[in-house]
Amino acid sequence: MRRALAGVGASKGLALGRARVRHPHVLTLSEETIAPEAIEAELARLDAAMQAARDELGGLREKLQGALAQEIGEFLDLHVLILDDPELRHGLRDLIQTGRYSADYALKLQRDRLAAVFQAMDNDYFRTRLDDLDHVIGRVHAALHRRPDDGQLGLAGEILVADDIAPAELAELSRQQLLAVVTRAGSPLSHSAIIARGLHLPMVVGCADALSHVNDGDALLVDGRDGLLVVEPNADDLARYHVARAKIEKKRAQLDRLKRAPTRTQDGMDIGLYANGERREEIAEALSMGADGIGLYRTEFLFMGRPQVPDEDEQFHAYRDAVLGMAGKPVTLRTLDLGADKADNSGLALRNEPNPALGLRGVRLSLSRPMLLDAQLRAMLRASAFGPVRVLVPMVTAREEIEAVKFRLNALAARLRDDGVPIGEHVRFGVMVEVPAAALTLLDYADLIDFAAVGTNDLVQYLLAADRTHEALDGLYSERHPAVLRLLHQLFAQARDARLPIHVCGELAARAEDVPLLLALGLRDFSVHPGAVLEVREAIRAADVGKLRRRAASLLQCRERAEVERWLERVRAL
Ligand code: PEP
Numbered sequence: 001m002r003r004a005l006a007g008v009g010a011s012k013g014l015a016l017g018r019a020r021v022r023h024p025h026v027l028t029l030s031e032e033t034i035a036p037e038a039i040e041a042e043l044a045r046l047d048a049a050m051q052a053a054r055d056e057l058g059g060l061r062e063k064l065q066g067a068l069a070q071e072i073g074e075f076l077d078l079h080v081l082i083l084d085d086p087e088l089r090h091g092l093r094d095l096i097q098t099g100r101y102s103a104d105y106a107l108k109l110q111r112d113r114l115a116a117v118f119q120a121m122d123n124d125y126f127r128t129r130l131d132d133l134d135h136v137i138g139r140v141h142a143a144l145h146r147r148p149d150d151g152q153l154g155l156a157g158e159i160l161v162a163d164d165i166a167p168a169e170l171a172e173l174s175r176q177q178l179l180a181v182v183t184r185a186g187s188p189l190s191h192s193a194i195i196a197r198g199l200h201l202p203m204v205v206g207c208a209d210a211l212s213h214v215n216d217g218d219a220l221l222v223d224g225r226d227g228l229l230v231v232e233p234n235a236d237d238l239a240r241y242h243v244a245r246a247k248i249e250k251k252r253a254q255l256d257r258l259k260r261a262p263t264r265t266q267d268g269m270d271i272g273l274y275a276n277g278e279r280r281e282e283i284a285e286a287l288s289m290g291a292d293g294i295g296l297y298r299t300e301f302l303f304m305g306r307p308q309v310p311d312e313d314e315q316f317h318a319y320r321d322a323v324l325g326m327a328g329k330p331v332t333l334r335t336l337d338l339g340a341d342k343a344d345n346s347g348l349a350l351r352n353e354p355n356p357a358l359g360l361r362g363v364r365l366s367l368s369r370p371m372l373l374d375a376q377l378r379a380m381l382r383a384s385a386f387g388p389v390r391v392l393v394p395m396v397t398a399r400e401e402i403e404a405v406k407f408r409l410n411a412l413a414a415r416l417r418d419d420g421v422p423i424g425e426h427v428r429f430g431v432m433v434e435v436p437a438a439a440l441t442l443l444d445y446a447d448l449i450d451f452a453a454v455g456t457n458d459l460v461q462y463l464l465a466a467d468r469t470h471e472a473l474d475g476l477y478s479e480r481h482p483a484v485l486r487l488l489h490q491l492f493a494q495a496r497d498a499r500l501p502i503h504v505c506g507e508l509a510a511r512a513e514d515v516p517l518l519l520a521l522g523l524r525d526f527s528v529h530p531g532a533v534l535e536v537r538e539a540i541r542a543a544d545v546g547k548l549r550r551r552a553a554s555l556l557q558c559r560e561r562a563e564v565e566r567w568l569e570r571v572r573a574l
């Protein structure tokens with residue numbers, strides 16, 4: 001029967017496919033025992049599920065290629081090791097044979113036993129292994145319940161419906177020709193959503209009823225722009241879907257004509273349009289869309305989903321490939337921004353911080369790990385021999401942090417030069433403005449930097465005290481809050497006074513409908529995910545900066561979001 005479920009659009013695009021439902025892997029099963037004569041069959045069931053999980057991991061490993069191959073490969077190898085661990089296997093068999101528990105309940109008991117051992121360890125690295133254990137147990141549990149006609153590997157033609165999805169996992173799944181993702185939890189500002197947009201994978205988050213109303217194999221229609229999910233669509237839905245797809249294709253063809261067009265406003269002002277990206281495919285797309293460079297390369301994505309930290313050489317190769325891929329255009333490499341919702345598997349980011357978004361994140365973590373920071377800076381400096389590199393430091397709050405990183409960068413550059421290692425002549429150095437303190441004091445540290453990048457995703461969450469990933473706060477978290485607009489206006493004015501290049505690389509910059517707002521506030525450089533470059537260019541080309549600037553005062557007087565929205569409607573009609 002047809003059902004329409006509402007969520008929040010996190011990555012636009014339409015998809016029609018079969019549902020693959022993944023229930024949360026928290027095994028909250030009640031005790032379940034079996035008859036003595038069922039023991040052999042239950043052991044066989046367990047063995048088959050473990051073998052299926054092993055085959056799945058092996059199959060995934062074989063399919064991996066490109067930039068993510070090593071990163072995700074190591075993560076998969078670790079899962080095979082956990083799966084083959086004699087402790088896990090013997091414990092499970094013993095629980096079925098001696099305890100006469102069902103395979104499902106044995107999985108839960110053995111998981112809880114091992115989890116208690118991991119948690120008791122006085123070592124962050126081991127504590128983070130708990131996630132991997134849960135992954136493996138979840139895979140075996142899913143295999144225990146898989147129907148014989150379910151595809152064992154890959155999600156080709158399928159739409160994943162899950163409780164939530166971690167950034168590294170999304171990258172892994174995207175390799176399997178998945179059509180779209182729908183999650184019960186999540187937010188469009190999460191890093192998983194950012195990855196989905198980079199992958200052009202339609203995604204709907206915050207779809208509260210998804211898990212209870214969708215069954216494996218149901219036909220699903222996903223609209224990632226409007227945040228809509230239709231289960232078992234009817235003839236009218238399908239007709240609408242085909243019309244909407246045709247419209248999207250037509251629009252895409254129109255936008256494609258802008259690939260080589262200048263990013264120039266109606267009144268002749270040239271605006272900088274950069275791309276955010278790190279995967280090889282994103283870099284290639286950025287170049288083909290005519291982006292002016294990479295305005296944000298999130299290096300933490302190299303660190304996530306793997307048990308070991310990438311060493312200097314591995315980082316150097318990744319950064320150098322991006323620099324070469326941009327063919328002489330600048331690449332802005334951001335130092336590690338782990339923490340908050342970006343957790344790694346190597347134990348660098350602390351787990352169990354009471355307030356992770358306010359904790360040891362970004363530059364704070366890097367400064368607490370000087371060797372890690374040095375390796376990263378050296379890798380960036382070495383990459384700068386191949387084209388213009390800009391080093392960007394995330395989450396700065398105080399002048400001292402900027403001084404400390406700059407000191408390391410200069411010292412390392414001098415040492416590399418002394419050792420005869422080629423590096424670029426002038427590697428530009430900048431900071432992310434994403435903490436209100438940094439936004440309010442730009443002029444106090446402008447002498448230390450060559451440019452600034454505004455991270456509105458975080459700036460808004462810290463200014464409004466509203467978690468960017470908290471689904472229940474969706475209405476409060478808003479870039480159109482008057483406080484955000486006034487702070488941005490002040491920031492852009494300060495940067496202009498200090499003759500400091502400044503660009504916005506948060507998701508706000510990628511929303512074509514908000515382009516007039518940012519131009520009115522004084523922004524002249526945007527950095528957006530490659531999939532949004534053409535839409536943003538189209539919006540900039542339709543705008544008249546002179547007229548918008550004359551309406552900035554009325555924008556700054558808005559007292560609430562609704563007034564800002566009315567202002568936007570008025571300027572659209574200009
Ligand atoms: C931001 O905060 O706006 C930003 C670009 O950084 P990230 O999304 O990686 O935190």
Ligand code: MG
Pocket residue numbers: 394434455457458
């Ligand atoms: Mg940020």
